[in-house]
Every structure is written in C-alpha cells, then in structure tokens.
Amino acid sequence: MxxxxxxxxxxxxxTPEAAGSPLLQxxxxxxxxxxxxxxxKAVNGVNYSVSAGETLAVLxxxxxxxxxxxxxxxxxxxxxxxxxxxxxxxxxxxxMLTMSGEQRRKIRGAKIAMIFQDALSxxxxxxxxxxxxxxxxxxxxxxxxxxxxxxxxxxxxxxxIPAAKSRVGDYPHQFSGGMRQRIMIAMALALExxxxxxxxxxxxxxxxxxxxxxxxxxxxxxxxxxGLILITHDLGVVADVADKIAVxxxxxxxxxxxxxxxxxxxAHPYTRGLLDSIPRLDQKGQELYAxxxxxxxxxxxxxGRRRSMAEPVTKNADREPILQVRNLVKHFPLTQGVLFKKxxxxxKAVDGISFDLYRGETLGIVGESGCxxxxxxxxxxxxxxxxxxxxxxxxxxxxxxxxRALKAVRRNIQMVFQxxxxxxxxxxxxxxxIGEPFDIHPExxxxxxxxxxxxxxxxxxxxxxxxxxxYPHQFSGGxxxRIGIARGLALxxxxxxxxxxxxALDVSVQAQVVNxxxxxxxxxxxSYLFIAHDLSVVRHISDRVGxxxxxxxxxxxxxxxxxxxPTHPYTQALLSAVPVPDPEARGGRERIxxxxxxxxxxxxxxxxxxRTRCWKAQDKCAEETPLLAVPEALxxxxxxxxxxxxxxxxxEKDVVGAA
Amino acid sequence: xxxxxxxxADEAVAAVESVPEQAEKARSLWGDAWRDLRRNPIxxxxxxxxxxxxxxxxWPSIMTSTSPYACDVSKSAQGAAPGHPFGFDKQGCxxxxxxxxxxxxxxxxGICTTLLAAVLGCVMGGLAxxxxxxxxxxxxxxxxxxxxxxxxxxxxxxxxVVKGGSIFTxxxxxxxxxxxxxxxxxxxxxxxxxxxxxxQAARALGASTPRMLLRHIxxxxxxxxxxxxxxxxxxxxxxxxxxxxxxVGLKPPTVSWGIDIxxxxxxxxxxxxxxxxxxxxxxxxxxxxxxxxxxVRDALDPKLR
Numbered sequence: 001m002x003x004x005x006x007x008x009x010x011x012x013x014x015t016p017e018a019a020g021s022p023l024l025q026x027x028x029x030x031x032x033x034x035x036x037x038x039x040x041k042a043v044n045g046v047n048y049s050v051s052a053g054e055t056l057a058v059l060x061x062x063x064x065x066x067x068x069x070x071x072x073x074x075x076x077x078x079x080x081x082x083x084x085x086x087x088x089x090x091x092x093x094x095x096m097l098t099m100s101g102e103q104r105r106k107i108r109g110a111k112i113a114m115i116f117q118d119a120l121s122x123x124x125x126x127x128x129x130x131x132x133x134x135x136x137x138x139x140x141x142x143x144x145x146x147x148x149x150x151x152x153x154x155x156x157x158x159x160x161i162p163a164a165k166s167r168v169g170d171y172p173h174q175f176s177g178g179m180r181q182r183i184m185i186a187m188a189l190a191l192e193x194x195x196x197x198x199x200x201x202x203x204x205x206x207x208x209x210x211x212x213x214x215x216x217x218x219x220x221x222x223x224x225x226x227g228l229i230l231i232t233h234d235l236g237v238v239a240d241v242a243d244k245i246a247v248x249x250x251x252x253x254x255x256x257x258x259x260x261x262x263x264x265x266x267a268h269p270y271t272r273g274l275l276d277s278i279p280r281l282d283q284k285g286q287e288l289y290a291x292x293x294x295x296x297x298x299x300x301x302x303x304g305r306r307r308s309m310a311e312p313v314t315k316n317a318d319r320e321p322i323l324q325v326r327n328l329v330k331h332f333p334l335t336q337g338v339l340f341k342k343x344x345x346x347x348k349a350v351d352g353i354s355f356d357l358y359r360g361e362t363l364g365i366v367g368e369s370g371c372x373x374x375x376x377x378x379x380x381x382x383x384x385x386x387x388x389x390x391x392x393x394x395x396x397x398x399x400x401x402x403x404r405a406l407k408a409v410r411r412n413i414q415m416v417f418q419x420x421x422x423x424x425x426x427x428x429x430x431x432x433x434i435g436e437p438f439d440i441h442p443e444x445x446x447x448x449x450x451x452x453x454x455x456x457x458x459x460x461x462x463x464x465x466x467x468x469x470x471y472p473h474q475f476s477g478g479x480x481x482r483i484g485i486a487r488g489l490a491l492x493x494x495x496x497x498x499x500x501x502x503x504a505l506d507v508s509v510q511a512q513v514v515n516x517x518x519x520x521x522x523x524x525x526x527s528y529l530f531i532a533h534d535l536s537v538v539r540h541i542s543d544r545v546g547x548x549x550x551x552x553x554x555x556x557x558x559x560x561x562x563x564x565x566p567t568h569p570y571t572q573a574l575l576s577a578v579p580v581p582d583p584e585a586r587g588g589r590e591r592i593x594x595x596x597x598x599x600x601x602x603x604x605x606x607x608x609x610x611r612t613r614c615w616k617a618q619d620k621c622a623e624e625t626p627l628l629a630v631p632e633a634l635x636x637x638x639x640x641x642x643x644x645x646x647x648x649x650x651x652e653k654d655v656v657g658a659a
Numbered sequence: 660x661x662x663x664x665x666x667x668a669d670e671a672v673a674a675v676e677s678v679p680e681q682a683e684k685a686r687s688l689w690g691d692a693w694r695d696l697r698r699n700p701i702x703x704x705x706x707x708x709x710x711x712x713x714x715x716x717x718w719p720s721i722m723t724s725t726s727p728y729a730c731d732v733s734k735s736a737q738g739a740a741p742g743h744p745f746g747f748d749k750q751g752c753x754x755x756x757x758x759x760x761x762x763x764x765x766x767x768x769g770i771c772t773t774l775l776a777a778v779l780g781c782v783m784g785g786l787a788x789x790x791x792x793x794x795x796x797x798x799x800x801x802x803x804x805x806x807x808x809x810x811x812x813x814x815x816x817x818x819x820v821v822k823g824g825s826i827f828t829x830x831x832x833x834x835x836x837x838x839x840x841x842x843x844x845x846x847x848x849x850x851x852x853x854x855x856x857x858x859q860a861a862r863a864l865g866a867s868t869p870r871m872l873l874r875h876i877x878x879x880x881x882x883x884x885x886x887x888x889x890x891x892x893x894x895x896x897x898x899x900x901x902x903x904x905x906x907v908g909l910k911p912p913t914v915s916w917g918i919d920i921x922x923x924x925x926x927x928x929x930x931x932x933x934x935x936x937x938x939x940x941x942x943x944x945x946x947x948x949x950x951x952x953x954x955v956r957d958a959l960d961p962k963l964r
Contacts, residue, residue, distance in 0.1 A: 383863060406865070411865070415860070415863045418856075422855045422857065423856035423857055423859075424857055425855075425874075425875050426879070426961060427960075428688065429686055436864065440861075440864050469686045471962070473961065491864075
C-alpha cells in the first residue's frame with residue numbers, strides 16, 4: 001500500500017532543466033473552492049508546461065477547470081473561497097506559490113500577462129484608451145505623461161489599430177469589439193512579457209474578426225518569442241495556432257499531445273467524443289456524436305433517425321412555400337431630444353429581404369452580429385412590427401394582423417430562443433412553462449388533459465416527465481433548451497423559428513440539441529428557420545442557406561451550393577475565416593482575411609453594402625446596388641437554379657476545401 | 660402487427676397516466692412560497708410580533724388598565740414605580756399606557772400608508788415601465804412633480820388647509836407624497852423583467868397584456884418593491900411623528916408613538932426613559948415588518964430553496 005501512495009505523491013516525470021527548460025511548469029496543481037454547500041474540487045492534479053515561443057492550448061468545456069488553472073497561475077483567484085492544497089507553479093524554475101506577495105506582483109503583468117474574453121468590461125469606460133495603455137508605462141517604468149502617450153500610440157500601431165494617432169484619446173465604447181480586443185492585447189504586450197495567458201480571447205467576436213485577432217496574436221507571439229497559453233472551448237481555433245493541446249475534463253487533463261497527433265489519433269474517449277460532436281464546415285450529413293453527459297437525456301437524443309444524405313434538396317421546385325417573405329424592411333428610428341423627440345435617422349436593421357421557406361425544410365440564415373438576422377426572426381414572429389414588406393403565411397400577409405387573427409397564426413409559428421437562461425421564467429415550474437401555451441390557447445387541450453400533454457412533451461424532448469414540478473434553475477443549459485423546445489412544440493406548430501438555439505451551449509451539448517431538433521423535424525414535419533452565426537452548425541442542419549450582411553441578403557441557395565460553390569465575396573470570406581478543427585485540412589485552404597469591421601447599419605455604404613471590405617470593389621459597386629440573382633457567370637452550368645447571389649462580380653471560389 | 664403497436668401505445672399512455680397519481684400535486688410559485696415560509700423561523704417571529712401589534716392596536720385595554728390620559732404633573736419625568744413599569748413622562752402620564760395606546764395610531768399609519776403608496780407606486784411605475792414611450796414620459800413626470808415637493812412643506816400646507824389631524828388625512832398625504840419612490844423602483848424592475856426573453860416567449864405564444872404583466876413580469880419585479888416598501892414603513896411612522904411635532908399631524912387627544920417621541924426628544928438628558936420606550940416600540944415594529952418582507956422575498960425566489 002505504501003508504495004502506491006508514494007508513486008501517487010511523486011509529481012510527473014521531471015524534465016531536465018537544461019537550456020530548453022520550460023518557461024512555466026504547472027505540477028500536480030489542485031484547486032478547491034470551500035463553499036457553504038461543501039468543497040468543490042475544481043482542479044485535480046494538473047500538469048503542463050510551456051516554453052518560450054510555444055503555444056499550448058488548454059481545451060475544455062465550461063466547468064472543466066481550465067480558467068481556474070489560469071487564474072491560479074496569475075494569482076488572481078479569490079482566496080478564500082479558493083484554496084490550493086497541493087501543487088507547484090514554476091516560472092523559470094521558481095515556485096510562484098511560495099513566493100512573497102511582492103515578488104509575485106513583480107512577475108504578474110510584467111512577466112506574465114493575461115488577455116480576457118470580455119474586452120468591454122476589462123477596460124475602464126471613463127478613461128481614454130491612450131491613458132489606460134500609458135498607465136502601464138507611467139506606473140511600471142516611471143515615464144512622463146508625454147512619453148507614455150507616445151508609447152501608447154506605438155503599441156496601438158503594433159496591434160494594427162488604424163489611425164492610432166488620432167484614436168489614442170478615444171474611449172473604449174468608441175471602438176468595435178475586435179478593436180477592443182486588440183487594445184487588450186496591446187495592454188498585455190506593453191511590458192513585453194515572457195508569457196501570455198489568453199482566456200477565450202476570441203469567443204465574443206465574429207468569425208471574420210476572430211480570424212484577424214488570432215492572426216495578430218500568433219504574429220506577435222513569433223515576433224516577441226513569447227510563450228502562449230490559449231484557453232478555449234473552440235476546437236477549430238486551436239487547430240490553427242496551437243503546438244500542443246491539453247484537453248481538460250472535470251478538473252483533470254485527460255489528454256496532452258502535439259496538435260497533429262491529437263486530431264489524427266485522439267487517445268482519450270472524451271477527446272474523440274469532443275471531435276466527433278462538432279459539426280464540420282467541410283462535411284455534411286452524419287448525425288453528430290452526442291457525449292452522454294446527462295445519461296437519460298442524452299440516450300434519448302441519440303436515438304433519433306439518421307438524416308438521409310440522399311434526400312434530394314431540389315424537392316422544393318414542385319411545392320408551395322409555407323412562408324414567403326417579400327421585401328421585408330425594419331428601420332429603428334434614431335431620435336434626439338427629451339420631451340419633443342425628433343427623428344434624426346434610422347438604424348436600417350433589415351433593409352429589403354426576400355426568401356421562401358418550404359414545408360419540412362430547414363432554411364439557415366447566417367451572418368455576423370449586427371447583420372439583422374435576429375430582427376428577421378422578431379419580424380416573422382410579429383414581436384416587432386415591420387416598417388415595410390410582407391410575410392405571407394399560407395397566402396395571408398401576417399405582418400399587419402392583430403388580435404384574434406394574430407393569435408391564431410401564432411399557434412402555427414413558434415420560436416426557440418437563444419439564451420436558455422433568460423427564456424424561461426425563473427419563477428414558474430417547468431409544468432407551468434410548458435403548459436402555458438395551453439392556458440393561452442385552451443382549445444388545443446382540454447383542462448383535464450393538460451398535465452398528461454405536458455408530460456408527453458417532456459418525454460418527446462428527452463426529459464424525465466416527472467420533472468414537472470422543478471424550476472428552471474435546477475436544470476443545465478442543454479436541458480433548459482430542451483424545455484424551451486418543448487414549449488415551442490406544445491401547440492403543434494408548422495414552423496419553428498430558432499434564433500441561435502445552440503450558441504449558448506457547450507459543444508457536446510450542442511450536438512445533443514441539434515440531434516434532437518433534427519429528430520423532431522422528421523417526427524412532426526416541422527419547417528425550421530435556423531438563425532445562427534456558427535457556419536458549421538448551419539451547414540449541418542440546413543437544406544438551404546441564406547447569408548446576410550448589413551440588413552441585406554448577400555447570397556442564398558442550397559446548402560451544397562453555398563458551401564461548396566460560394567459566389568459572393570462575403571460568403572467566401574466568411575467561410576474561409578471559419579477555423580476547421582483539423583490541422584491537416586488547413587494546409588490546402590486559402591484564407592481570406594477581411595480588413596476592418598462591419599459598417600454601422602445607421603449609415604450603410606451606398607450601392608453594394610459589402611464594398612467597403614471587398615477586394616473586388618469597383619466604382620460600379622458604389623453606384624449600383626446589386627440585386628439578388630443567379631450569377632451571370634454561372635447561368636450556363638444549368639444546375640444552379642437554386643442559387644442566387646447579390647454581387648456584380650459573382651464568381652465561384654472553393655474556400656472550404658471539401659472533399 | 661397493428662394490434663401489437665396499439666397495445667404498446669396504450670401501455671405507454673397508461674404508464675404516463677399513472678404517473679400523476681404517484682407524483683405530488685402540481686405546484687405553483689405561490690404554493691411553494693407558502694410552504695417555504697412555513698419552514699422559516701424568521702417568518703414565525705415576525706408574524707407573531709405583527710399579530711401581537713395588531714391585537715394591541717385593536718384592544719389596548721387588554722394590555723393595561725391605566726388610562727393614557729390620567730396624568731399627574733407632580734410625577735413629571737419620574738422613573739419606574741410599582742404599577743408604572745416604564746415611569747412617567749413630562750406631563751406625568753404613564754409611559755407604559757401611552758406606549759400601548761400609541762400602537763393603534765402608529766401601526767395604522769404605517770401599514771395603511773405603505774399599502775396605499777405601494778399599490779399606487781406599483782400601478783404607476785409598472786404601467787410606465789411596461790408601456791414605455793408616451794406613457795412612461797407622462798407618468799414619470801407626474802411622479803417627479805410629487806417627488807419634488809418637500810414632504811414637510813407639503814405636509815404643512817396640505818394639512819393646515821384641510822384642517823386635518825385625523826389618521827385618514829395623514830395617511831392620504833404621506834401616500835400621495837410617498838408613492839413616486841416606490842414607482843421608480845417598480846418601473847426599473849419592470850423594465851428589466853420586460854426585456855427578458857421569457858416575456859418575448861409569452862408574447863410569441865399570443866399571451867394577452869394582463870397575462871404578461873401579472874404572470875411573468877409582476878412576480879419577477881416584486882422583490883425590490885417589497886424591500887423598499889418594508890423599509891419605507893418605518894420612515895412613514897417616524898414621519899408621522901415629525902408632522903405631529905410640527906403641529907399639523909395627529910393632534911392630542913390621539914396618542915401616537917410619534918407624538919411621544921418628538922416630545923421626549925427634548926428630555927433625553929434628564930428623562931431618557933420617556934424616549935426609550937416609544938422609540939423601542941417603533942424600532943421593534945419596523946424590524947418585524949422588515950423581517951417579514953425579507954422572508955416573503957426569499958420565499959418568492961425559487962433559486963434560494
């Protein structure tokens with residue numbers, strides 16, 4: 001017995017501390033949180049190391065302990081409630097856990113810097129960006145105000161913020177999300193640290209911006225020969241930049257391998273599950289592998305039918321669309337003045353969109369934040385009144401309906417919301433939440449029958465029917481989304497509008513929910529309008545896809561057409577920016593990295609809205625608005641009837657590298 | 660084969676139907692809150708205290724046989740004596756009897772004003788927050804007008820004009836000047852709740868406006884209102900004292916803690932007991948309501964169970 005105890009106590013094999021000794025070594029680190037409800041062991045014996053110039057990616061889902069480990073390295077854990085009962089964190093061979101507070105402070109910030117996920121809350125909103133950047137130099141190096149400002153401008157140039165000189169006095173809210181994240185990187189770089197810890201640095205950003213920021217980070221890392229610990233849940237991002245990957249699960253590292261090896265031959269079942277559970281941009285059709293995190297629920301979810309690949313998508317031709325959207329417009333007025341409000345402009349959130357939704361199909365709508373895709377969902381649900389345009393449901397324009405007529409239509413068009421934490425009333429039991437549709441439409445289910453109906457619905461979405469009396473907070477995110485779906489199904493609708501239904505969930509849970517939605521579609525003959533920013537998920541679930549940019553439809557067509565033969569430059573850029581979770585696939589891909597950010601919808605560019613970021617832009621683009629049409633260049637190929645693109649110079653380009 | 664599927668389906672239905680018998684009754688927020696309250700000792704302590712105060716307010720004679728008006732100036736400001744456990748005030752009246760009889764006016768003013776102000780504030784603030792736009796501007800400005808009136812100035816002007824002095828006029832005045840505070844809280848809470856997706860979800864289902872307000876928004880906006888209202892209750896009781904001190908509130912012969920506290924305040928050095936007892940009774944009352952408010956607020960939050 002004593003021997004086993006001894007071996008357990010010895011930390012991992014010690015690497016020779018020679019010239020190539022690692023910058024940072026974490027050895028057998030344990031972190032506990034002492035709470036009122038008992039001790040939570042967040043980190044249980046983590047070992048990893050990073051050398052100069054090396055990128056270690058720490059991968060894991062929420063609650064895996066990846067961020068807690070990083071906070072322990074930075075020394076920014078709140079102690080208590082946190083405790084580090086065991087372990088070493090060696091920085092250049094010195095254990096930081098036994099250092100004095102003073103020594104530790106000297107390392108933090110100057111030698112090890114951190115980049116956080118949410119740049120807006122990490123910057124002080126009342127101080128100018130230049131002042132906050134300069135502060136590092138004034139405090140740590142005692143520079144004068146003027147010199148500090150010059151240094152700040154230099155740094156902003158380094159992270160490629162355009163017109164740094166004139167923007168140095170601007171405040172954080174005046175920058176876009178991507179620019180703010182650059183400022184955070186600049187701050188981390190200010191004192192030229194040896195090691196940067198980036199905690200989900202691009203999670204809050206759009207794909208095209210994410211690509212810019214990751215590129216910048218990798219470039220700066222090479223230039224300064226820094227070590228980089230990249231904490232993320234996104235397998236795609238990791239494949240592009242990491243050298244080594246540590247996969248964390250429940251406070252432990254379950255797999256630690258060089259990047260190529262891990263993707264090619266994942267050793268641990270969890271890693272394999274994680275890789276199989278994400279939808280791929282370059283593949284389509286197979287059911288997603290669902291990790292059985294919540295046994296009963298997951299088991300049901302995977303029992304769904306396989307989506308048949310052979311199903312012809314051209315089936316739409318001979319069918320009537322169930323929903324027809326024509327020139328839909330929504331402008332939000334911008335007003336000035338307190339008492340007598342005067343309209344000074346309008347945010348053109350949706351500016352003339354047309355599409356059809358056919359029975360039993362899934363139409364995916366993708367676009368970056370601010371493109372108006374969520375507004376489209378609200379307009380279709382009549383949660384917002386359209387400024388102009390029509391939405392025909394079975395031949396009837398539903399945008400002008402009110403009262404009883406509107407209520408009747410709502411029975412047939414339902415919605416699943418993005419955030420399962422705010423879409424369920426925290427003060428209602430699950431039984432009341434799913435039963436509410438019956439209260440509002442009593443004709444659907446007689447009173448005595450409701451309880452049974454609610455239990456059936458719970459069963460259909462893979463939850464235990466006895467959960468009736470629980471409150472939403474007693475469920476996990478994935479389970480809550482199932483409750484939201486059950487509520488949407490209650491009235492037996494024909495159309496379900498899903499506004500980012502899985503974007504708030506962890507990847508393995510995403511897979512469960514996506515599988516469930518596909519099964520329900522087959523079972524109840526539902527039509528989905530699936531709105532998302534995640535192109536891979538959309539590819540997986542959709543029959544047809546529409547790409548939106550700044551309130552306009554850039555390109556729409558069958559899923560295969562859009563992903564394998566994109567013709568609009570924006571679609572091409574968007575697709576090429578999505579990281580593919582396979583380091584071998586990235587070799588053959590051409591990456592288009594767009595410059596700049598999405599312009600403000602209050603003042604969109606004239607003509608083609610994408611022209612300000614487009615590499616094909618010419619004078620014609622500014623003068624003439626391109627219409628959604630089958631591209632001229634592709635007309636003779638014949639098979640492209642279901643593919644329209646709004647570009648003067650539409651041309652096919654393969655960016656996904658699909659087999 | 661069809662027969663077999665039918666039996667299987669029947670079995671499944673039967674299985675589902677048998678569940679309700681085993682499972683407990685369908686639960687609701689209010690039912691659960693009540694069950695939670697019954698397990699909370701704080702609730703019992705505050706409820707017993709409040710019940711006691713109400714009983715004393717209605718039948719003060721069961722607590723004392725001494726009249727609060729039987730005063731003997733020769734005993735002015737004397738300490739405790741047999742039969743007079745709290746001593747005498749400056750007028751030589753029995754402090755114990757006055758504290759007991761004062762409960763009626765003070766508790767009535769406190770409860771009534773709080774209820775009236777809370778109802779008025781919730782309705783005005785709730786409507787302003789829910790409908791927004793024009794309604795919001797109008798109702799908020801009306802609230803601001805009342806908010807801008809200094810309560811003492813407003814009290815002196817109003818009460819000297821209506822020649823008040825009755826509990827009713829004092830309650831009315833304080834509620835009219837006090838509701839904007841609660842309306843502001845309610846408006847903010849409603850606006851926060853209104854933006855939540857579950858309200859959008861209810862709208863998407865075709866829920867009516869009253870349903871959204873009462874079932875989704877009100878329960879989620881109630882907590883801050885309860886907290887502010889219970890704290891305001893104590894303020895109202897002492898405000899009544901201030902008005903009485905200025906001679907525009909309740910008039911003697913009405914006995915109230917407020918009147919006694921303001922009279923005793925000048926005597927704090929030579930006869931502290933005359934201040935201590937009515938002030939202590941006031942503190943206890945306020946404490947009881949704050950504890951009740953906290954218990955109710957916690958019971959209405961399923962996350963704390």
